[in-house]
Amino acid sequence: xxxxxxxxxxxxxxxxxxxxxxxxxxxxxxxxxxxxxxxxxxxxxxxxxxxxxxxxxxxxxxxxxxxxxxxxxxxxxxxxxxxxxxxxxxxxxxxxxxxxxxxxxxxxxxxxxxxxxxxxxxxxxxxxxxxxxxxxxxxxxxxxxxxxxxxxxxxxxxxxxxxxxxxxxxxxxxxxxxxxxxxxxxxxxxxxxxxxxxxxxxxxxxxxxxxxxxxxxxxxxxxxxxxxxxxxxxxxxxxxxxxxxxxxxxxxxxxx
Ligand SMILES: [Zn+2]
Ligand SMILES: [Zn+2]
Numbered sequence: 500x501x502x503x504x505x506x507x508x509x510x511x512x513x514x515x516x517x518x519x520x521x522x523x524x525x526x527x528x529x530x531x532x533x534x535x536x537x538x539x540x541x542x543x544x545x546x547x548x549x550x551x552x553x554x555x556x557x558x559x560x561x562x563x564x565x566x567x568x569x570x571x572x573x574x575x576x577x578x579x580x581x582x583x584x585x586x587x588x589x590x591x592x593x594x595x596x597x598x599x600x601x602x603x604x605x606x607x608x609x610x611x612x613x614x615x616x617x618x619x620x621x622x623x624x625x626x627x628x629x630x631x632x633x634x635x636x637x638x639x640x641x642x643x644x645x646x647x648x649x650x651x652x653x654x655x656x657x658x659x660x661x662x663x664x665x666x667x668x669x670x671x672x673x674x675x676x677x678x679x680x681x682x683x684x685x686x687x688x689x690x691x692x693x694x695x696x697x698x699x700x701x702x703x704x705x706x707x708x709x710x711x712x713x714x715x716x717x718x719x720x721x722x723x724x725x726x727x728x729x730x731x732x733x734x735x736x737x738x739x740x741x742x743x744x745x746x747x748x749x750x751x752x753x754x755x
């Protein structure tokens with residue numbers, strides 16, 4: 500049987516935690532989160548558009564995440580668990596309306612918790628939708644309109660085909676090799692690619708017109724990589740990009 504995408508992510512996080520001690524803590528956190536999300540995903544059948552059907556899963560989720568999350572996220576989970584179901588439903592509803600625009604950042608712990616809780620729901624909806632016809636090249640997810648968390652290069656002919664991975668529903672969609680997902684810039688002189696010896700298969704793709712950047716994981720160089728996980732393991736590239744005046748198109752669950 501094929502390993503589920505959740506198990507693939509968990510396994511990759513464990514593998515990378517062993518290889519990169521500086522990222523071990525975040526990868527372990529991600530691994531725990533993904534194990535919880537795998538369980539949530541299994542309970543999504545039949546929920547449809549009615550978020551109130553998710554409420555029975557919420558208190559247990561909060562209790563479990565409080566057991567391993569760093570502060571202040573853990574405290575926020577404990578506080579949220581003490582609230583009444585009407586408050587939870589309100590939090591889920593209000594987040595869901597703006598979910599595609601959400602950018603994790605320190606100080607937004609309650610939204611981060613709801614985001615982690617609703618991601619498997621978004622993925623379930625994306626996995627069970629009608630196929631989306633190829634449209635115009637877009638920097639936002641064609642299914643839910645959220646920003647991409649990372650790019651991917653997949654083997655095609657002699658080179659690689661570039662796509663983006665949605666930060667919310669994990670949909671992957673094709674875009675051109677030289678095209679800025681933030682502003683649509685196509686002038687190669689404005690589009691810079693940076694790599695570091697330490698991570699041969701991950702590149703920073705930055706735009707000198709809008710100053711946004713995204714990290715792209717090159718599967719032609721490492722077929723075992725998982726974009727969202729390898730993105731987390733290569734934090735030094737984020738700091739490098741930041742120091743050079745670039746802003747990340749969409750922050751990861753650490754807010755960087
Ligand atoms: Zn999406
Ligand atoms: Zn741009």
